[in-house]
Amino acid sequence: MRRFLRQARRASRARQAPQASRARQVRRVRRAVRAGIVWITSAPGTYLWLAALFVTTVALHRMSPGFEEDFLRRRSTNIHELSTDPVRVLIASAFYIDGGTWAPYAVLYTVFHAPAEHWLGTARWLAVVALAHVGATLISEGVLSWAIRHGHAPQSAVNTLDIGVSYALAGVIAVLTYRVPKPWHLPYLGAILIFFGTPLIAERSFTDLGHFAAVLIGLACYPLTRVRGRRRNLDRRTDNGVRTPS
Template sequence: MRRFLPQTRRAVRAVTVWITSAPGTYLWLAALFVTTVALHRMSPEFEEDFLRRRSTNIHELSTDPVRVLIVSAFWIDGGVWAPYAVLYTVFHAPAEHWLGTARWLAVAALAHLGATLIGEGFLDWAIRHGHAPQSAVNTLDVGVSYALAGVVAVLTYRVPKPWHLPYLGAVLIFFGTPLIAERSFTDIGHFAAVLIGLACYPLTRGRGRPRNLDRGTDSGVRTPS
């Protein structure tokens, strides 16, 4: 039994360091847990109306854009939190460890903001040209997936060579296939978020890459932040 106590302490210490060194990720995740619990206490009818008033749809963006762009990032449509705990740990936390909280948050915010405006702009165009009903101005659109897509994309610059290209290909296929098949405004938004994440390369300058797997050397360029 004594043999396992040091291992347990090391594991607890490692988990603690992992979480505390990505404060933005886990505070955001904690907020999502609280709001998800709140959703489970609402009736289905009230929940739909509640989320719609916090949605980044055309109507809400035209009346109070700053409010809905912020609050929409703290609610999960569907009320299932556990998968996001996994996704935040796999993608957001490593990105925050690598970039630092400020740069990680900048990538997530740019992806969320830019993809929302692009997706809703496409939907507005579709309504104006008769490709979508007028009622679509009140479409429910909350969640954290645009920010997540942007962070997934920017991690391309963290993946060691030569695996960064297969990683990028997988990201483009994953987010591009629904865009080709359905072309909904959310599919456009997700793919736009990926492109925004890739465009955030300047924010990765000076952060380097892991060691190159075929040469055993650090393939990143380390310059002052």
């Protein structure tokens, strides 16, 4: 009788083991899904922007090559469009991807933009994005305008196709230097300067100048990172019941 009971218990455990394993797998999947949802919803600016880029990328793929080029040129931050309607093209150019491939940007936005937005908050992250995008565009196009006037670039360069989100991305990558723990922030900064500085030295293109300018602008956004830190300290002290001086 005892032997029979032991065999019955072993058989019961054997039947329950796969069910328990499946239950653990389901719980892990649910936790991963919840973590992914929290990650995305806590960086709304990043993923709304990424969704908009997906829509515009799909739309561009449905256009004929000739129409697409004309369409993008009218939304390009080149000298001609900047002198005609600067606000419109500075905004519009940030919603189209240079090259037309969306998937790599989904990875880059998740690796760089989302952590920056989590850290800084949406408003300060957006400030860094705008400063890098607008500032680097104006710097690079300003230098290009100077080069055209002095005969270092052809007159046709005023209509250069210049769209994309890479200046904003470069600025955010740079500002994350202040998020990297010491002493790793110095190798991180060195890697950024090498990555964006080498093409500028080797090719000396105006796009490379814009990328390097965006990096410098991102580094100059250090005060925005400090404001966030002070606010967190104030919130923590208030939560602990300590009144802060006004």
